[in-house]
Amino acid sequence: MDLQTSNPNSLKSRFATRFLRALNQINARKPISSSSSPGEIFQRYRRIKVAADMSMAYSVRSRRTWSRATLWRLRTRSRRRRLASLGRRSSVKTRTTTAASHLAAVVVEKTSHGKENKEDDGGGVGVEAEELRELVPGGESMDLCNLLDETAHYIKCLTTQVQVMRTIANLYSLE
Amino acid sequence: MSGRRSRSKQSTVSRITDDQIADLVSKLQQLIPELRRRRFDKVSSSKVLQETCNYIRSLHREVEDLSDRLSQLLASTDSDSDQAAIIRSLLM
Numbered sequence: 001m002d003l004q005t006s007n008p009n010s011l012k013s014r015f016a017t018r019f020l021r022a023l024n025q026i027n028a029r030k031p032i033s034s035s036s037s038p039g040e041i042f043q044r045y046r047r048i049k050v051a052a053d054m055s056m057a058y059s060v061r062s063r064r065t066w067s068r069a070t071l072w073r074l075r076t077r078s079r080r081r082r083l084a085s086l087g088r089r090s091s092v093k094t095r096t097t098t099a100a101s102h103l104a105a106v107v108v109e110k111t112s113h114g115k116e117n118k119e120d121d122g123g124g125v126g127v128e129a130e131e132l133r134e135l136v137p138g139g140e141s142m143d144l145c146n147l148l149d150e151t152a153h154y155i156k157c158l159t160t161q162v163q164v165m166r167t168i169a170n171l172y173s174l175e
Numbered sequence: 176m177s178g179r180r181s182r183s184k185q186s187t188v189s190r191i192t193d194d195q196i197a198d199l200v201s202k203l204q205q206l207i208p209e210l211r212r213r214r215f216d217k218v219s220s221s222k223v224l225q226e227t228c229n230y231i232r233s234l235h236r237e238v239e240d241l242s243d244r245l246s247q248l249l250a251s252t253d254s255d256s257d258q259a260a261i262i263r264s265l266l267m
Contacts, residue, residue, distance in 0.1 A: 128224035
């Protein structure tokens, strides 16, 4: 994997630009002082991690099942939080339970269909594939071929994400 | 009758995709640092998938550690827009 890229449309560039923008927004919102509670510090860590995952999923857009699943998961979570913070807790509960049960039904339907094909796996990789399904976003509803294909792309993007984050952290710590 | 039909359909499907799966598994093997060196050894598919899971977990952990590091570093920097521009130009 080449580390140097002068292509502004490369995945690395797209991710870096988005992530840096998000970092600026996070820092501008509430700078940490010495009097920050551990809760605030944890909140900032959460925001940065979500920004990193979101930036990568956005850079891939909807071209991949895993990126679609990540975007859906992060969007739904932020929507639920926003609604909850507005105080409409009772309506949120009914909405999320309906949505969650619907999604569960869809996932169950898809995985039970997928199980018919699982017995034809070459090399008996059923157990390990199950583990992999939990790690790759959206993996529960993929057949084995798609799962392996998506996993390869997911790993490439994760390594790019880690590379860029490490570069940024090193540059920031050169102060 | 329909059971027999679906069974033969399944075996045809498995004959076609067995090679595909082996091909995809070997592609994955190239991406995992642990297994890349053992390119010419026979690594079983389940071992590749196992190492893939471990690798993904370690990447997740690295993202978390780097997020933590960044959250502490951000606190100590001012003029972020200048630095962001510099960092962006260095990365592109």
